Each structure stands twice: as C-alpha cells, then as structure tokens.
Amino acid sequence: MYDFIVNPNARSGLGGRIWKELEQLLKEQKAEYRVHFTKYQRHASRIAEEITTDGEEHTIVVLGGDGTVNEVLNGITELSKVTMGYIPMGSSNDFARYFKMAAEPAECLTRILHPKKIVDMNVGIMSYKNGEKSRRYAVSTGIGFDAAVCHQAVISKMKVFLNKIHLGKLTYLGIALSRMIALRPGKMRVRLDDGEWIEYDRAYFATAMNHPFEGGGFKFCPDADPCDDILNVTVISGLPKWKVLCLLPTAFKGWHIRFRGIDTYTCKKVEIDSEQALPVHTDGEPVFLQRKMTAALELDKIRLIVG
Template sequence: MYHFIINPKSKTGNGYKVWEVVKKKLDEQKIAYTYHLTQYAFHATKIARKLCKGKFEAIYLVVIGGDGTVNEVINGISNYKNVFLGYIPSGSSNDLARSLNIPADPIKALELILNAKTYPCFDHGIVNLQNKTTSRKFSVSCGIGFDASICYEALDSKIKKWLNGIKLGKLTYAIIGLKQLITYRPSDVTLILDEHQIKQFKNVYILASMIQPYEGGGLMMAPKANPRDQKLSVCIIYDINKLNVLFLLPSLFLGRHSHFNKVELFECTSLEIKTKEPLLLHTDGEFVGYSNHVKLRCKKEQLHMLL
C-alpha cells in the first residue's frame, strides 16, 4: 500500500495536475493506495505523523510537491527504519530530485518508485535555533542570511507565480536574488566546526549547509556533496562587494565558484553559527525563523528512498 501526500498548490497548481496523471496510472495498474491533499502550511507534517504513528510494519510514503513538501513530510516521520519514501517532483525548484536524478516526468518518477528493488539510505540534517525549543530536519540544505531572505520572499512572490505560469519556475530564486542583492546587508559570522575548530568571516552573503549538491533551483552550492557520508558540505561567500557577487552568481549554476576569491567550501559533521544580529534561516527553501545562534548536525543514512 502506497500513501500519497500531495501538495495540490505546488508550482501554482501543478501538484494537482501531476497527481491526476499519477492517479490514472495507479488505477490502470490496480495498485493499492491512499491519498492525502495538503490544505495549509505544515499539513504534510501532520499527515505523515499520523500515517507513521504506532506502526511497526513497512510504510510507503510518496510525496508529490516541491522540496518544501518533502521537508514537511520528513519532519513528520519518527520511525525512519520502517518508512520508505518516494518522491514525484512538482515544485518550482525540485533540487532534491535534481540531486538524486529523479525524472521530472511524473510517470517515469512513479515507475522508479514502483520498480524499486533496493532502498538506498540518505543523510538528513537537523537544525536547532537557540530561541526555539524544537528542531527542524532538512534533506537538501539549510541556509542563513542572503539565501534565506530569497526563500522568504519567494514564499508569496508574484514573480514566482508568474514564472511558474510560463514554466520557468526554476528561475525564481535567481531573479529574486538579484532583487534582494540591492538591499541586503551582509553580516559578520563566527563558525564552530565539529565543536572545536573556530572560523570567523566578515561580511557574509551566503552561508549554506548542504546535504545534496543543489539548492535554489539548480545552484550547485556544494558540487562534491555526498548525501551518504554523514557530513555537512558548507559553502560560504564573504567579504566581497555586490558587483562581484553578481559576477559570481552564474558560476554557482555550474559549480565552479570554488575558484573565486572569498569563497570557501568545507565539510563537517556539526556546525555552530553565531552572528551579532538575528538572521533569517531556511530549511529546504522553507522559512524557519530568525536567530543569531544556530546549531546544525548531520544524521547518517536516515531516509530510505524508493529509487
């Protein structure tokens, strides 16, 4: 039995259209399933939690939506050993699908799920904000500062809706990023890697902690990220002027930014971030809150994927 969790509004209604295609195929093949349409923010978390609660047998969850919907679902899973997760992308950026080579075509993605013979396990990250008692899991990335401000604006952006309408939704974050660059003020940051190594950076624009290589609609922030090595792949861009940030952005799509001055990429199992002023934070493109003290860590091979 497959349990489908669908965000019908992902990519301006594309999620429901994808579900209609998938449902037809399931019915044709007489495959047993249940389906659940999300109706509000974090509804997918509640659905996943209810489906998994008290279950000891294998549970097959399939997400239809964007990276944010997957994020909600993994935050509702408690018994990871029993849960097998499939993903049919229907969002604007679909960076998890891009990183895992999941087909954009919904029927091909469904066939990948139905024909899965092995269930590879992937890491996920956990972030704790000092001013909050709860933690958030993430499967793609966690960013603080500039990229989080882009995600925050994109949540209810007319630009995003328009681009989705003309099938160019993956450009949303790049275009909003150019707009944000005009007003964004970089911050000084102190990092503590693996509880002992201290790094300090001035005027930080981008600080992304990656599980997968891609975020932001195809930005290859961490080209060498391995989602099965129990490490966060961190990309930090700092102490450069806005014109140089503009020149650097195209290289992010190609994963060639490591050659630029004032760009550092490194790995760690845990990361502590301290700033003077509270900054925006996102997980998998979803706004989490503001904080000036954040702790992140990587959990090894928790997510069983239907691939």
C-alpha cells in the first residue's frame, strides 16, 4: 500500500494537475494506494503523523517541493519504519538534486513502483529556545543570510511568476541579490561537537547541511553526503558585500569554498550563537528570528527510494 501525500498547490498549482496524470498510471498498474491532499501549511505533518502513528511499516510518496518533504519528515513518528518516495514538484528541488531523481513525474513514479535502489538517509534535527523546540530537516538548516532568502521566497510574488514560466529556481538568486544589499553582517560564533567556540566578527550566515545543495542549486557544501552520518557546515564571514556578490554565482559549482572568508567544517553537532536575532530556516521553511540554534542528526534514518 502506497500513501501519497500530494501538495496540489506545488509550483503554482501544477502539483494538482500532475497528480491527475499519475493517478491514471497507478490505476493502469493496479497499484494499491491512498491519496491525501494537503490543504494548509503543515497539513502534511499532520497527515504523516496519522499514517505512521500505528507503529507499522509504511511507504509514503511525497508529491510537492522541499517544503512538503520537510513537513512530512516532521510528522513521521518512527523514521526507521518508513520508506519514502519523492516526486519533485517544487521551485528549487534541492532534495532531489543530489540523488539525480528523474525530472519527469511519470518516470519518478515508475522508479518508485519498481525500485532498483533504496538508501538509508540521514535526517537532520534543528533545536532552538534552549532545546525546548525542534524541527527535522532533510536538506539544510541555517541562520542569517540564507535563511533570510528563504523567508522572503515564501511570500515572493516573483516566485509565483517565475514558476509559471518554469524558471522558479531563479527566485532564490534574485532574492539573494536584493537581500545581500540590505544585510548587515554581525558577530557570530560556532562550536563543533562540544569543542572550543570559533568566533566571527562579520558573519553573513552559517548553515548546517545534510545535502550539498540549497536555495535552488547553490552547492554551499559540495562534499555533503546525506547518507554518511556527518553534518557539513559552511560559514561565510569577513568579506565585503561586493565580494560576496561576486562569489555567489560560483556557489552553483561549489567553487566558493576555495576563497578566503568561506570556512567549511564537518561534525556530528554544531551550535551557532549570533549576537543579533536572525532568520532561521529548515529546508527553506521559516522559523521565527533566533539568536541561538543547534543542528545534529537523528539517530534513526529513513529509507529513501532513489532509483
């Protein structure tokens, strides 16, 4: 039995239209399935919780964007008892990019129904307010500039327009340029695996990544592997804004890490402490302004159909 969690509004309504086509394929192949449509923000979390609360094994297929994947992960009661398939329909699709998932929804569905490869994928967890609150993430979590871009993208009219002309991934680049002009870098410190604090005077952002990509294809952590039990951290600091703007396009290839002012680390856990309250995100989903956050990996992994 497949449980499909479908965001019909993904990519400005394309999700709903694609589902109608895929459902016909499911019927032709006589697959056993149930479909659950999301109707409001974080509804996917509630649906995933209702599906998995029985403690049994389940196969959940997500049709939507990175945000829908994030919501589903935050609703699953036991990660180790879930096999997940993904049909990417978002603007950025960073989650699908590392695993080179098929761009055509029908091909994705075929690979899910007849899987040739399933991997055990790490799931990140970000905590804040001294550990009182937490959210899982699949791709990345961060504080500062990258989170500010994600926050703006959620309400961006530009995103809706670019989605309609199939250029949605450019949303993040356009917003990044405008946010960089308005941003004021500040003091930040980072601690890896309970070690010594590393201080930064003019930090733009710090990100803890499970996947290499975020923000529509920026390869901020080129060496990140979502199955290696390791977090990859990137901090950008101490650079003039013009240089950051010049380096931004190089991040699509991961070349930015060759330059001074870009620090990369690996760890099991990272604590980030900012002098000023800054935007925070998990997989592009906004969290209210915070000064402190911690990122780590869940003990359990989720099974992911990748080919």
